[in-house]
Amino acid sequence: MARLPHRLLCLASVAFAAFSLQSASAQQEGENLAPYQMLRSLQFVQDTVVTGDHSAGEMQRYMIGAIDRRLRSVDPSVYSDPRNVDAALIYAMSGGNPATLEYLVSRDVAGNFDNRVSDILRKYLGGQGMLVANTLKAMVPEYKNERIGPYLALVAGNVAVTNTPLEALELYDWARLTAPGTIVEEAALRRSVSIAVEADLVDKGLAYARKYARRYVHSPYASQFADLFVLLVVRHYGKEITAPDVEGTIAFMDADRQREVYLRIARQAAIAGKNDLARYASEQATGIKGGADDRNAEQLARLYGGMADIPSDKVTDAMKAITDLPEANLSPADQALRAAAKAIADAVVRPPVAATGTGAEIPNAESLGQDTGANMAPTPDVASQAASSANDVSGSGSAPGETADGSATKYDADFQTYVDRGRSTLNAIDDLLKEEGTLQ
Numbered sequence: 001m002a003r004l005p006h007r008l009l010c011l012a013s014v015a016f017a018a019f020s021l022q023s024a025s026a027q028q029e030g031e032n033l034a035p036y037q038m039l040r041s042l043q044f045v046q047d048t049v050v051t052g053d054h055s056a057g058e059m060q061r062y063m064i065g066a067i068d069r070r071l072r073s074v075d076p077s078v079y080s081d082p083r084n085v086d087a088a089l090i091y092a093m094s095g096g097n098p099a100t101l102e103y104l105v106s107r108d109v110a111g112n113f114d115n116r117v118s119d120i121l122r123k124y125l126g127g128q129g130m131l132v133a134n135t136l137k138a139m140v141p142e143y144k145n146e147r148i149g150p151y152l153a154l155v156a157g158n159v160a161v162t163n164t165p166l167e168a169l170e171l172y173d174w175a176r177l178t179a180p181g182t183i184v185e186e187a188a189l190r191r192s193v194s195i196a197v198e199a200d201l202v203d204k205g206l207a208y209a210r211k212y213a214r215r216y217v218h219s220p221y222a223s224q225f226a227d228l229f230v231l232l233v234v235r236h237y238g239k240e241i242t243a244p245d246v247e248g249t250i251a252f253m254d255a256d257r258q259r260e261v262y263l264r265i266a267r268q269a270a271i272a273g274k275n276d277l278a279r280y281a282s283e284q285a286t287g288i289k290g291g292a293d294d295r296n297a298e299q300l301a302r303l304y305g306g307m308a309d310i311p312s313d314k315v316t317d318a319m320k321a322i323t324d325l326p327e328a329n330l331s332p333a334d335q336a337l338r339a340a341a342k343a344i345a346d347a348v349v350r351p352p353v354a355a356t357g358t359g360a361e362i363p364n365a366e367s368l369g370q371d372t373g374a375n376m377a378p379t380p381d382v383a384s385q386a387a388s389s390a391n392d393v394s395g396s397g398s399a400p401g402e403t404a405d406g407s408a409t410k411y412d413a414d415f416q417t418y419v420d421r422g423r424s425t426l427n428a429i430d431d432l433l434k435e436e437g438t439l440q
Helices: 003-026 035-050 054-073 076-080 082-093 098-106 115-125 129-142 149-160 165-178 183-198 202-216 222-236 243-250 255-272 275-287 294-309 315-323 332-349 365-369 382-391 413-439
Strands: none
Touching: 035 054, 035 082, 035 183, 054 082, 054 098, 076 082, 082 098, 082 115, 082 149, 098 115, 115 129, 115 149, 129 149, 129 165, 149 165, 149 183, 165 183, 183 202, 183 222, 202 222, 202 243, 222 255, 243 255, 255 275, 255 294, 275 294
16 A cells, blocks of 8 residues: 555556657657657656556656757757766667767767767677776776766676676666666666676675665566575575575565465475475475465465485385476476376385296395305395395306396396386486486
């Protein structure tokens, strides 16, 4: 309820901006809005989008096009006002048409544009940012108190992240602290989480993640953040990250998003063999009620939790939970996981098949690995004889798997079928998990 007045204000402001733009386009030259006024409307709409009002997305696209046309058609004397110059530069750094900046700079006979800034941005927007990385970084302090300052810091961070990620973190910190509540802060926080995850900066990663979850969990880019947070948790859970750390970040989300993130954690943990984490995240996801898709979430939690229980004494229950899942409700990637988990669980619970017709038991680790000294009592067991012949240092030298006369050990046909089926199952599991890796 607290968000309702804010949303109404946002919608009213967007409607007013749209009306102003439409009215301006219908008027004659000299009566249009100045570029900096139009940019303010664009900034407002962009900030509204990343804080959760996705209905403003269409308006954002419309305004970018309207500003582009205005920047090109306005009288060049308008750029004697530094606010309009900054508007053109910020527009270029806010997803605008790079060709428009090129167009304006090439016609700037009055020298209104700082050539250093415009040249750097033209290279950056043209995919050559590394060529001006040092110049750009040195320019950030010079413009720190200017309107373009936060945008320059964000761009400088984007360039620095490849070779000097820690420097990029500092630039992102400066950008977000000087532009709180804006699309600049959202982008800087999201990219800071990415750097912290890749550099294994766990404490920083958690701090950035909490800030992002508290402010921008409704952003259209929040899914990227969720992927990064899941990776951070799966890599470090049980060491630098504990359950309260996870819950402290997810607590800022609504029920649907909380459950989605827990399920993502459970899934990746199950694949990575982090069984304790997979069980914990599955239980957390199951315990969240009141969302839009409770039934499907419970089924996914059963799948991921069941995978975690396969190596435990609960394998029978895990196999039942996995087998009972309706495959039609699962995505292709989760269907592959279900098939692999079911095959593994089936192999674990299947009893060993005794060889028939000879009275011999299947060779086990003890019979194949025991010492065979001179005082060992002989046994009539065929498999034990084969093992003894293979391990006796004074024996005939027959290779493992051969009898004393050099012929290969003959296994019962049923047992051979079991061995072949087991190999086939393991190969299928490997193929499924490889396929799963390509689906991520």
